[in-house]
Every structure is written in structure tokens, then in C-alpha cells.
Amino acid sequence: MNKTEELAARGSKVIMNTYSRFPIAFDHGKGMYVWDMDGKKYLDFVAGIAVNSLGHANEKLCEKISEQCRKLMHVSNLYYTEPQIELAEELCSHSCFDKVFYCNSGAETIETALKICRKYATMKNKPGRDIICMEKSFHGRTYGAVTATGQDKYHKGLDPMIPGIKHVPFNNFEALKNAVDENTCGILLEPIQGEGGIIPAKKEYLQKVRALCDEKDIVLIFDEVQCGVGRTGELFAYQVYGVEPDGACFAKGLAGGIPIGAFMAKDKLAEAFKPGDHASTFGGNPFVTSAGTVVMDMLFNGGLLENVKKQGKLLSEKLNALKDKYDIVKDARGIGLMQGIELTIPSGPVVADCIKNGLLLVGAGTNVIRFVPALIVTSAEIEEAMNKLDKALDRASK
Numbered sequence: 001m002n003k004t005e006e007l008a009a010r011g012s013k014v015i016m017n018t019y020s021r022f023p024i025a026f027d028h029g030k031g032m033y034v035w036d037m038d039g040k041k042y043l044d045f046v047a048g049i050a051v052n053s054l055g056h057a058n059e060k061l062c063e064k065i066s067e068q069c070r071k072l073m074h075v076s077n078l079y080y081t082e083p084q085i086e087l088a089e090e091l092c093s094h095s096c097f098d099k100v101f102y103c104n105s106g107a108e109t110i111e112t113a114l115k116i117c118r119k120y121a122t123m124k125n126k127p128g129r130d131i132i133c134m135e136k137s138f139h140g141r142t143y144g145a146v147t148a149t150g151q152d153k154y155h156k157g158l159d160p161m162i163p164g165i166k167h168v169p170f171n172n173f174e175a176l177k178n179a180v181d182e183n184t185c186g187i188l189l190e191p192i193q194g195e196g197g198i199i200p201a202k203k204e205y206l207q208k209v210r211a212l213c214d215e216k217d218i219v220l221i222f223d224e225v226q227c228g229v230g231r232t233g234e235l236f237a238y239q240v241y242g243v244e245p246d247g248a249c250f251a252k253g254l255a256g257g258i259p260i261g262a263f264m265a266k267d268k269l270a271e272a273f274k275p276g277d278h279a280s281t282f283g284g285n286p287f288v289t290s291a292g293t294v295v296m297d298m299l300f301n302g303g304l305l306e307n308v309k310k311q312g313k314l315l316s317e318k319l320n321a322l323k324d325k326y327d328i329v330k331d332a333r334g335i336g337l338m339q340g341i342e343l344t345i346p347s348g349p350v351v352a353d354c355i356k357n358g359l360l361l362v363g364a365g366t367n368v369i370r371f372v373p374a375l376i377v378t379s380a381e382i383e384e385a386m387n388k389l390d391k392a393l394d395r396a397s398k
């Protein structure tokens with residue numbers, strides 16, 4: 001056994017078996033690359049599942065967080081700290097939102113969203129309790145978030161799920177309209193479905209959903225946990241569509257790898273929460289929010305948003321070329337650096353083949369391969385990844 005296999009074996013004895021893990025253990029990373037315990041190098045197109053927005057071991061991020069943890073790591077939300085305010089100011093000034101609630105993960109932002117939808121209805125003296133979510137969606141694993149997730153496989157053995165959550169087909173306005181009644185208080189959707197298979201919303205669909213929510217005073221929430229924070233080439237995915245939600249969920253890439261969640265809302269919705277209605281011990285502590293300020297600085301002043309647009313175009317061209325070349329590639333789709341190819345065969349063996357050959361990829365659903373590299377990715381790294389993928393698709397076609 002080499003060191004990597006040894007560590008993976010040790011891990012399998014003490015880490016709960018909730019993931020189908022690869023027998024790989026990583027030791028360190030730099031930029032777009034990671035190395036396992038035996039020094040094998042991998043080009044990382046997973047980025048911790050769309051988390052390491054600045055790549056691995058980014059100097060500015062490392063400097064900032066080490067400086068901040070020596071200064072002040074945590075004090076609780078009974079008080080204010082400068083980094084959390086600075087990040088919130090950045091997020092609000094670059095978006096349609098007025099207020100931020102900090103937490104620690106994507107699922108927690110969803111819990112926040114579900115609660116605030118019902119609180120809003122209560123504040124407005126409306127009967128609404130029901131929240132409509134989408135089929136094929138993914139919102140996380142806490143009880144509310146997993147109930148909101150529109151995929152049966154995640155509900156197995158967990159019933160009863162929380163009441164008042166309905167699911168309708170995504171990108172189908174008639175189905176949504178027919179599901180809305182006087183009991184509806186919120187609609188939750190991902191502008192680009194991630195785990196469900198990289199499925200972008202249609203612009204016209206989102207426009208109609210917005211108009212319906214305005215007409216009925218229903219809260220519209222976008223789950224941008226995966227597609228937000230620069231991944232589309234805009235700070236937030238709603239900006240690509242020009243359709244503003246009332247509230248939105250952000251997490252993953254926001255602090256470049258430090259656990260963070262941010263639920264953002266326009267004032268009209270934010271005021272539904274009063275002191276004591278919601279809380280998080282760690283949420284938005286100075287350590288994590290200082291990391292967020294570095295990510296924001298890099299997005300706006302370090303050329304990252306432009307890079308996402310440029311490299312996203314290249315990635316899309318390359319994936320479409322592979323679609324033309326191989327019959328097993330049925331579709332290529334996505335926005336910016338959140339793209340996928342749908343195969344006619346299960347994606348697992350192709351992903352495993354790429355990993356064996358030094359390219360980290362991740363599936364989405366059973367037939368889709370997802371491409372969510374760090375936002376710092378270069379054209380040369382995209383070329384390298386696509387060459388490896390090309391060879392894997394060639395082998396899988398035979």
C-alpha cells in the first residue's frame with residue numbers, strides 16, 4: 001500500500017460512510033493543482049465542488065486569514081466586527097440586496113430562506129405556508145433543505161419530510177402557475193440547477209416567475225449556492241438573467257474554501273426577521289468574512305470576473321467540439337465556469353478514467369460530467385483538461 005491508499009484505508013475506518021469516496025488522500029495544493037500523499041499531481045476541475053474560487057493556497061487569502069486570526073477570530077453575533085460589515089457592504093453594493101444574514105453552509109442559507117418565506121407571510125397577515133420548489137433541484141441535507149430538494153433518492157428513509165413543500169417541473173411556467181394558490185408563500189429555485197445536471201433556467205421562464213410573484217406577493221428566492229459568486233462571469237447568476245429575486249442563497253465559493261453561508265434579501269423581505277427569529281453562533285465571524293473580502297477584491301479588482309467570461313467561452317467551445325466529435329456526448333451546456341456535458345452512458349467510469357490520468361472531475365446526476373474549476377483557471381489549463389477528457393471519451397466510445 002502506498003501512503004495515499006494507507007490514509008484512505010485509515011479514513012474508511014473512522015469517517016462515517018456517507019460519501020462514495022475515491023481511495024485518494026490529498027496532501028497539498030497550489031493554484032489549479034493538488035498532490036496526493038505520494039506526490040501524484042492532479043489538475044483540479046472540481047475545486048472542492050465549486051468552492052475554491054481562488055484555487056489552492058492563494059497567497060492573498062492565506063495572508064489575510066492568518067493576519068485576521070491573530071487579530072480576532074471570533075466574538076459572536078452579539079457584536080459587530082469590521083470584516084463582516086465590510087463583506088456585507090461589498091455584497092450589497094454590488095447587488096440588488098440590502099441585508100445579509102451570515103451562516104456556515106449552503107444548507108443553512110436554505111433553512112434561512114424557508115423560514116423567512118413563512119415569516120414574511122405571517123408579517124403580511126397572509127395564510128401562506130407552502131413553498132414551491134423544483135423537481136431535479138438540490139438544496140442540501142438539513143431537513144428543510146433536503147425536503148426542498150426535488151429528487152426522491154435524497155428522501156429515502158427520512159420520512160416524514162417537513163410539511164408544506166411542493167415540487168413542480170423546472171423551466172415549466174404553466175406547471176408552476178397551476179401549483180400556486182392562496183397558501184403559497186414562497187418559490188425557491190436554482191437559476192442554474194447544479195447537482196440536477198447543470199440545467200440553466202430559461203430567461204423567459206424566470207421573467208414570468210418574477211411577474212407571478214409580484215402579482216401574488218409571493219417571495220421569490222434564488223438558490224445561488226453553486227452558481228453564485230462569480231461563477232457565471234457576473235457576481236450573481238440573477239444578474240446574467242436580469243431578473244431580481246427577493247432573496248438569495250450564497251455559500252461555497254464566497255470565502256474561497258473557508259465555510260460560509262450568506263442569505264441576502266431586499267429590505268422588504270429582510271424586515272420579516274426580528275431579533276431572536278434566527279441566529280448562528282459562528283455565522284459571519286471575522287475570520288471567515290475576512291476571507292470573503294479577499295474573494296470579493298479578486299473578483300472586482302483582480303480581473304476574475306473577466307477571466308470567468310473569457311475562460312467560460314473557451315470551455316464551452318471545447319465541450320461543444322467534444323460533443324461534435326463523440327456520439328456518447330449528447331449535450332454540452334452551462335454558463336461561465338459552471339458547465340456540463342451530458343453523456344448517453346453513465347458518467348462515473350469516464351470521471352474515474354480522468355482521475356486515474358490526473359484530472360479531477362465530478363459528476364452531476366448519473367449521466368452528466370460537471371466542470372466547475374477555480375475562477376483563476378487559465379486557457380492552458382483548460383486545454384490540458386480537455387485533452388485528458390478527449391482521451392477518456394475516446395476510450396469510453398470503444
Ligand SMILES: Cc1ncc(COP(=O)(O)O)c(C=O)c1O
Pocket residue numbers: 049105106107108110138139140141190194195223224225226227251252
Ligand atoms: C445549489 C445548492 N444549494 C445548496 C447546497 C448545499 O450546500 P452545503 O453542502 O454547503 O450545505 C448545494 C451543495 O452542493 C448546492 O449545490
